[in-house]
Amino acid sequence: xxxxxxxxxxxxxxxxxxxxxxxxxxxxxxxxxxxxxxxxxxxxxxxxxxxxxxxxxxxxxxxxxxxxxxxxxxxxxxxxxxxxxxxxxxxxxxxxxxxxxxxxxxxxxxxxxxxxxxxxxxxxxxxxxxxxxxxxxxxxxxxxxxxxxxxxxxxxxxxxxxxxxxxxxxxxxxxxxxxx
Numbered sequence: 001x002x003x004x005x006x007x008x009x010x011x012x013x014x015x016x017x018x019x020x021x022x023x024x025x026x027x028x029x030x031x032x033x034x035x036x037x038x039x040x041x042x043x044x045x046x047x048x049x050x051x052x053x054x055x056x057x058x059x060x061x062x063x064x065x066x067x068x069x070x071x072x073x074x075x076x077x078x079x080x081x082x083x084x085x086x087x088x089x090x091x092x093x094x095x096x097x098x099x100x101x102x103x104x105x106x107x108x109x110x111x112x113x114x115x116x117x118x119x120x121x122x123x124x125x126x127x128x129x130x131x132x133x134x135x136x137x138x139x140x141x142x143x144x145x146x147x148x149x150x151x152x153x154x155x156x157x158x159x160x161x162x163x164x165x166x167x168x169x170x171x172x173x174x175x176x177x178x179x180x
Contacts, residue, residue, distance in 0.1 A: 038085075038089045038090035042083070044078075045169070046169060049161070049165060053161060055075070056157070072157070073143045074143040074144055076157070077137075080131060083168045083169065084113055087119060087171075091116075092119075109135040126159050
């Protein structure tokens with residue numbers, strides 16, 4: 001199959017029709033965003049964590065292969081964020097079914113963690129440490145862009161992955177399985 005530049009507008013239009021809300025063939029700005037359910041947050045978190053585990057390899061391995069530190073951190077932070085949002089949004093839905101959810105917290109891990117603890121998530125030192133360490137860079141999107149002469153990978157990432165898999169994933173899964 002050869003690339004034909006004349007086909008590019010159709011390919012682009014077909015892509016955008018699936019990727020964004022369209023109206024009369026044009027992208028709609030400011031369309032209402034889908035309100036994620038606790039289960040959707042959990043599924044995203046679990047998938048991101050599985051990707052981290054595949055990139056890192058063994059949970060006892062100290063570092064991912066050279067050059068994968070930045071993607072691993074980005075995925076790990078999104079996994080943390082979505083686990084916390086699953087926990088908080090489930091708690092909010094149980095008490096206030098029409099509440100706005102967790103959108104106001106954006107990518108701020110520390111406020112989400114504090115809120116999750118207020119909503120019943122027991123504190124664990126490894127998780128507290130990871131959230132505290134990753135919050136500023138995740139909030140400011142620094143794990144999305146490479147910066148020369150910067151150390152990205154924490155020494156305790158293997159502990160973080162284990163805490164996320166053995167503690168956070170298990171707790172959130174159990175909470176979501178409890179009838180509302």
